[in-house]
Amino acid sequence: MSSPLNGGSPISTSGPILEARGLVKSYDEGRVEALRGVDLKIDAGEYAAISGPSGSGKSTLLHLLGGLDTATQGQVFFNGSVLGKAVDLDTYRSRQVGFIFQAFYLLPTLRAAENVQVAMLALHEKANHRAERAAALLEEMGLGTRMNHFPNQLSAGERQRVAIARALANDPTLLLADEPTGNLDSVNSAHIMDLLCGIREQRGMTMIVVTHENDIANAAPRHIRIRDGKIES
Amino acid sequence: MASQLSFTGFAWKNLWRRRLRTLLTLVGITMGIGAFVALVGFSRAFEHEWMRMYTSSGIDIAVVQSNLLSSSIDESLATKISAVPDVAQVAPMIFNLMDLTPEVNALVYGWRANSYELDSLTLLSGHRFHDGTQEILLGDLLASNLGKKVGDMLSIQGTNFTVAGVFHGGSALEAGSVIMPLDQMQIVAGMEGKVTAFHVKLRAAPAGESYDDYVKQASAAIEAVLPGTRAFPAAERAANNQIVALAHSVAWGTSAIALLIGILGIANTMAMSVFERTREIGILRALGWKGRHVILLILAEAAALGFVGGLVGVGVGWGTLRLLSTLPQTASVVSASVSPSYLLESLLIAIAAGLLAGAYPAWRGARLSPMEALRYE
Structure with missing residues (x-):
C-alpha cells in the first residue's frame, strides 16, 4: 500500500498518452508569456507532479494538457492525436479527463450527489444510472452519509472529496488536479493525496498534479519543475 | 439514497x-x-358571433360600399340587386354601435318589418314591429341587462321607443342587440334614404354546383350591376367587416x-x-x-x-x-x-x-x- 505522499509506483509505461510539443501560451497580445516552448511526454498510467513558483506557468500547462485552453503555438497530442484538431476538446474533456480544482468549484444549488451527476448530464446516461454511480463514488470517497448535503453544509475536505467524485464520474483516463490541497489543512491535504494516489493505483489512471507543496511534488514518481514558462527538469 | x-x-x-x-x-x-x-x-x-349571426339569418351575401370605412348606399338600389337572377331576397339594413345608457352600449339594427332576417329570430314575448312606428325589438340578453320588458320605453339617441317584443337570436350579438324599423333607424342615424348594407339571400344552388362557387358567381353578378359596391360572401364579410x-x-x-x-x-x-x-x-x-x-x-x-x-x-x-x-x-x-x-x-x-x-x-x-x-x- 502506498503512503499518502509517495504516490506509489508507475502503473504502465506503454508509451506517451500525452505529449506537448513546443507549447507557447501568451496573453495580453503577446506581452505576457506564460509558457515559452514546453516539450513534455506523460506515459499512460504515470503519476507526475508539476511544481514551480507562483506565475511559473504550471497551471497554464495543466489547462492546455486538459483541453481547457488552447496554446498560442505548439500542440498537445493525446494518444498520438492532436487536441483541438483530430480530437474535439469538449469530447476530450467529457470522455477522457477528470479535473480537480483548488477552489473545488462545486455548484452551490446542487447537493453533493447532484454535483457528481452534473458531470454525467452531458454523457446521455440514464438518470438512475447517473444517480447510482454518483452514490457509489461518494461512498468510495467516504461520503455515504453526506451525499444529500449542499456544499455549504460540508467541510473543505468533504467538498474536495465531492469534487474528486465528480472528476471520476466520467471514468476518465487522465486525472488532472490543479493545487488540489491548496485550500486544505495538513490533515485534509494528506487525506486527499492518499485518496488520489489510491484511486490512481486502483484504476490505473494517468495523474498529473500541479502543486506548490514540495512534499507532494517530491513524493510523486516524477517531478517536473517549471520556472518562467519553461521546464527545468 | x-x-x-x-x-x-x-x-x-x-x-x-x-x-x-x-x-x-x-x-x-x-x-x-x-x-x-x-x-x-x-x-x-x-x-x-358575427358569423353565427349571418348563418342563423340565412344571409349568403353582404353588399356594402367599397373603399369606405363607413358604408352608405342608396336604399333604392335594392331593386337592382333583386333583379339579379340568383337573388331570392334582399334585406336593406343599417347597423351601428350605440350607447343606450352610460354603462351599456349595443349593436342597433334597422330592418324592414318584412325582412327575411326577422324570420330567424324566436319571439319570446310581444310582437314584431311595424314600419314607420317607434317600436323596437330587444334581444333577451339586452332586455335582461336593461331590465326592460314588452311595453317599456327606451330612449335611443334622444328618441323614445316602445319595446314591442323580446327575442332570442342565434348569436350573442343578436341576443344583445336592438332591432328597429329601417325608416326609424335612418332618422336616428341621420341616413335618410341610405343603408349600410344589403343582406342578400340566394336561391338554392343549382344541382352539381358547389355553394362557394355559386356565392362567388352571384357576388360577381351583383357587383357588375352595382358599380362602387362590394359583394362579400357572408363568411368573408364576418371576418372583414369594419368592427371586426x-x-x-x-x-x-x-x-x-x-x-x-x-x-x-x-x-x-x-x-x-x-x-x-x-x-x-x-x-x-x-x-x-x-x-x-x-x-x-x-x-x-x-x-x-x-x-x-x-x-x-x-x-x-x-x-x-x-x-x-x-x-x-x-x-x-x-x-x-x-x-x-x-x-x-x-x-x-x-x-x-x-x-x-x-x-x-x-x-x-x-x-x-x-x-x-x-x-x-
Missing part, C-alpha cells in the same frame, strides 16, 4: 435559486399571454405590446442569469459540457419560464373572457366559449416567446471558453 438530477431538474433549480426574479418574470409573461388570450380571444369570439377588423387590430396590437414586454422580461432574466453564472458555465464546460449543452440548458430555463407563465396566462385570459361574457357592457359582443386549440396556440406562443428571449443569452453562454469563464470574478 442519492437524489436524481435530470437536465430539466437542473434547469428548474437554476430558476428557483432566484425566486423573486423568476416570479417577477413569470408575472410579466403571464400578463402578456393573459392579454393575448383575452384580447385576441375576444376579437375571435366577436368574429365567430378594428377589434382584431386593437387586440393584436395591444397583445403584441404586452407579449413584447413579457419577452423582454425573460430576455433580461436570462441575460442576467448567464452573466451571474459565468463561472458555473465555465465549470460545466470544464466537465465536458459542449456549447450546445449550455445552449440547451439556458433555452430550457427560458422555455420553462414561457411555459409556466403561459399556463397561468392562459388561465388568466380565459377567466377574463368568462368575466367579460357576463358583464352588461360586453356580454352582447362576446361569448364565453374559447376553443381548446386557441388556448393551446397561446401556450405554444408563450413557449416560443421564451425560446426567442433565451436565444441570445444562450448563444453568449455557449461562446464562453472554459478558462475565460473559470477566471471570471
Whole structure:
C-alpha cells in the first residue's frame, strides 16, 4: 500500500498518452508569456507532479494538457492525436479527463450527489444510472452519509472529496488536479493525496498534479519543475 | 439514497435559486399571454358571433360600399340587386354601435318589418314591429341587462321607443342587440334614404354546383350591376367587416405590446442569469459540457419560464373572457366559449416567446471558453 505522499509506483509505461510539443501560451497580445516552448511526454498510467513558483506557468500547462485552453503555438497530442484538431476538446474533456480544482468549484444549488451527476448530464446516461454511480463514488470517497448535503453544509475536505467524485464520474483516463490541497489543512491535504494516489493505483489512471507543496511534488514518481514558462527538469 | 438530477431538474433549480426574479418574470409573461388570450380571444369570439349571426339569418351575401370605412348606399338600389337572377331576397339594413345608457352600449339594427332576417329570430314575448312606428325589438340578453320588458320605453339617441317584443337570436350579438324599423333607424342615424348594407339571400344552388362557387358567381353578378359596391360572401364579410377588423387590430396590437414586454422580461432574466453564472458555465464546460449543452440548458430555463407563465396566462385570459361574457357592457359582443386549440396556440406562443428571449443569452453562454469563464470574478 502506498503512503499518502509517495504516490506509489508507475502503473504502465506503454508509451506517451500525452505529449506537448513546443507549447507557447501568451496573453495580453503577446506581452505576457506564460509558457515559452514546453516539450513534455506523460506515459499512460504515470503519476507526475508539476511544481514551480507562483506565475511559473504550471497551471497554464495543466489547462492546455486538459483541453481547457488552447496554446498560442505548439500542440498537445493525446494518444498520438492532436487536441483541438483530430480530437474535439469538449469530447476530450467529457470522455477522457477528470479535473480537480483548488477552489473545488462545486455548484452551490446542487447537493453533493447532484454535483457528481452534473458531470454525467452531458454523457446521455440514464438518470438512475447517473444517480447510482454518483452514490457509489461518494461512498468510495467516504461520503455515504453526506451525499444529500449542499456544499455549504460540508467541510473543505468533504467538498474536495465531492469534487474528486465528480472528476471520476466520467471514468476518465487522465486525472488532472490543479493545487488540489491548496485550500486544505495538513490533515485534509494528506487525506486527499492518499485518496488520489489510491484511486490512481486502483484504476490505473494517468495523474498529473500541479502543486506548490514540495512534499507532494517530491513524493510523486516524477517531478517536473517549471520556472518562467519553461521546464527545468 | 442519492437524489436524481435530470437536465430539466437542473434547469428548474437554476430558476428557483432566484425566486423573486423568476416570479417577477413569470408575472410579466403571464400578463402578456393573459392579454393575448383575452384580447385576441375576444376579437375571435366577436368574429365567430358575427358569423353565427349571418348563418342563423340565412344571409349568403353582404353588399356594402367599397373603399369606405363607413358604408352608405342608396336604399333604392335594392331593386337592382333583386333583379339579379340568383337573388331570392334582399334585406336593406343599417347597423351601428350605440350607447343606450352610460354603462351599456349595443349593436342597433334597422330592418324592414318584412325582412327575411326577422324570420330567424324566436319571439319570446310581444310582437314584431311595424314600419314607420317607434317600436323596437330587444334581444333577451339586452332586455335582461336593461331590465326592460314588452311595453317599456327606451330612449335611443334622444328618441323614445316602445319595446314591442323580446327575442332570442342565434348569436350573442343578436341576443344583445336592438332591432328597429329601417325608416326609424335612418332618422336616428341621420341616413335618410341610405343603408349600410344589403343582406342578400340566394336561391338554392343549382344541382352539381358547389355553394362557394355559386356565392362567388352571384357576388360577381351583383357587383357588375352595382358599380362602387362590394359583394362579400357572408363568411368573408364576418371576418372583414369594419368592427371586426378594428377589434382584431386593437387586440393584436395591444397583445403584441404586452407579449413584447413579457419577452423582454425573460430576455433580461436570462441575460442576467448567464452573466451571474459565468463561472458555473465555465465549470460545466470544464466537465465536458459542449456549447450546445449550455445552449440547451439556458433555452430550457427560458422555455420553462414561457411555459409556466403561459399556463397561468392562459388561465388568466380565459377567466377574463368568462368575466367579460357576463358583464352588461360586453356580454352582447362576446361569448364565453374559447376553443381548446386557441388556448393551446397561446401556450405554444408563450413557449416560443421564451425560446426567442433565451436565444441570445444562450448563444453568449455557449461562446464562453472554459478558462475565460473559470477566471471570471
